[in-house]
Amino acid sequence: MLLTDPVFIRRLESLYLLARKVLGGTLQADRKSTRKGAGISFADYSEYSIGDDHRAIDWRVYARLDSLMIKLFEVEEDVIIYFLLDSSKSMDSKFLYARQLVAALAYIALHSMDKVVIYGMAEELISVTKPTLGRGKTLGVLQNLEVAKPFGVDTDFATASRQLCRWHKKRGMVIAVSDFFFPGGFEDGLKFLQWNNHDLFCIQVQDSEDRKCRLKGDVELQCIESGKLRQLTITNSEARAYEQAVIDWNGRLSGFCGAQGIGLVSTTTDVPFDRIIQSILRRGGLVS
């Protein structure tokens, strides 16, 4: 299915309407942030310290408790949403599905007046869409996604994360769409992005071939990214060992994201992409 196909766009429109209904009111510049600052939504109290804004002192509390407390408000600001679309060879079979997910989220973001940047990710980042804002840019973004192709040999997530932080100083939300089969691990990259104050959300896309070993007998396994070869006789025990390794790897990602407060959705290409988006929205958006 083409990403610029009217049928596909209608599905995106439906998702946007659902987003409005679920998240409530206008979505314009209302991306919630964990940082406190000058906003209008009350977030918390804090003890007054020298240099704080006098206007924030809650005199009622002072009258009651005889101590100076200031009100904190949630910062409400426009955010940039960075999409890191895994474009390595391992995503060949899942690339369309991943682009559909990115397209849906980008559509919603653009209609919510958020700025969107999309990068293809392999050993390095390659721009798919430059920073874009406004509903009018939606079609262009979809066209760019449509023509995007896998590239590179291997995915180096840590390098890609550093590259993103080097190119974009402004903090934002990073949405990584990948199978997360990174031989070098995913922890360094995610930690680096978090350290640079980015909000993170991971969408793990795998297909049934990734999770279930259907190979039997003598085979020569070839790494789809590095091209490494290895001969192996696969019996039931070998197949079970591989499947357990995949389960362990996914468990490791899930555990890390849970511990670091990173949002994670894990899916396979068998599940329609809009059902995943609906699931994200019903959970309250791109939050951990």
Add this chain to the structure above:
Amino acid sequence: MIFLYPVYFLALLGLLPLIAVYFLKVRPGRKSVTAFFLWQAVFDQKKNTALFNRLRDILSLLLMILALVAVVLAMTAPEIASDQRKDLLLILDNSASMNARDNGGTRLAVAKKTASDIIRSLDANQQAAVATVSMDVQYQSHFTTSPKALIDAVRGIEQSDCPFRSEALDTLAAGAISMDSCRIILISDGCSFNADANDYIELVKVGSDQGNIGFLTCDLRMLQSNPVKVGIYYKLASSFDEDIETDIIITYGPDNRIIKVIPVTVRPGINKPEVYTIDAGGPGQWKASLDIQDSLAIDNIAFLALQPKRPVKIRVESEHKFFLVNSILAFAQTSGDLEYSQEDADVVLSNGLIPQAEQSIIFGIKESSGWCGQVGKEINNVIAKIKIEDHPVLSNCDIDSMPFIGARDINLPEDSLVIVETSEHVPLIYRVRHGQRAAIVINMDTVESEFYYSAWFPVVVYNCARYLMGRLDTIASACPIGDSISIPTAQYGNETTAVTIGHSNEPFQLSGYSYGPIRKAGFHTLENSSGKWSLGANLFASTETLLDNKDVTDTSKALNRGRPLPATLAILALLLLLIECVLYHRRKVG
């Protein structure tokens, strides 16, 4: 080892392409995987079996080479070099000693298994026949190429109670010469087998030396001195190397009531006979049992039948009875075989009269009757000639000293048997029969000839009475298997005897005067018009009891046994191919 079809060795050239194919590098199918690094854990596990994987192809090649070699060898039909492919006559010894327990089974079972193994090794062109031997040779199957028929015949062979008679194999000797292309194989424990006299027979020995004790002979009689007491005579043999102490348990009657327990010490070899007196019991069936568990059970029991006394009851019809009665009493008071009885008599003894009894002894016949036809005048200068030598009526008699004075010229009636006659063929002693009635006529005037005073007078009366009543033959309490016995019978020529063996309810009918040879151990009951007798049949054979085959050597030449070698090789090839299939399956489909 010889090969019937060595040309098939050329098929070994097939090894060349086989090896070539195996040395070609066959690359397995290449499959791309997205998470190659996750397979690393699997690779690490497989390091343990890496050596096997490296050798697996070599192993497969080795298996295929072996399979091909096995098939080629099977095609060449290998044989043991000296095993002549002749027809076989398999003779299984089923004598009593073959029932000995030997290493868990009986020797006969081992012999049957050996025979079956030999039959299975026969090729399609070989004929074989199965026979058994104990007292004689009995064919169980004809010559055939059908292994099934032969094996069925072997399975159908049953244990015999009879001893082995090496002479039974003599009947094969003449045939062996003509059967040039036939080997005669005797499968036996070798007890009693004379290998030197039967050099045309190959002996396949089964069984080993075993310890056994048994009766070699046993007899039971009422004591003449005291008819209440019973004397038992027995002789034991042992194949044990040391003295064995055991008991002989004497039982009596159908309920096996224990009468006596005799402790005995049985020495190695044949023991001296022993006699023992028993104070109780009487006529009937007895058993003497050795209280021991040894290799052979059949010789641990002696079946003994003590015959009851059956005196012939004789009535006297004569004007002068004195000498006649005393001739009866002479035997009534000694052996008890005769009894004087004026009523309910079996035989009538008469002098000068014609009795109307069933059985009669008639002296001094003077007038015509059914027993003598026309009676003529007296004849002189009688010279007696015995016409039937060894006739029981003449037993223990000196005919030359018997004075046939007063003998008359007699026309013989029909169905007469002349025993003694004159030179002019005038009958002097003859037997005549009318239907169920019979008489012995002694043609003399006992008074004129003073035969009353002769010692032969009571002997003649005794012989005639017992002859007429069929009591001439006494049946021993026990007889060896293989013997024949004379059947007591009164009605010569048309007597039928019902024989019951053991507790069988179906007696079989036997004609004639002889029963045997006896083949079954146990009690045999004979019944005819003369009475009812029991008879104990026992093994009583030292060669069977001693189970001695230490010095017997297996004289069989090379003989194929078990599954034919080509079939075994074919099975081996199939097995190897099966293993290779498993390996191939593992390679291809995990």
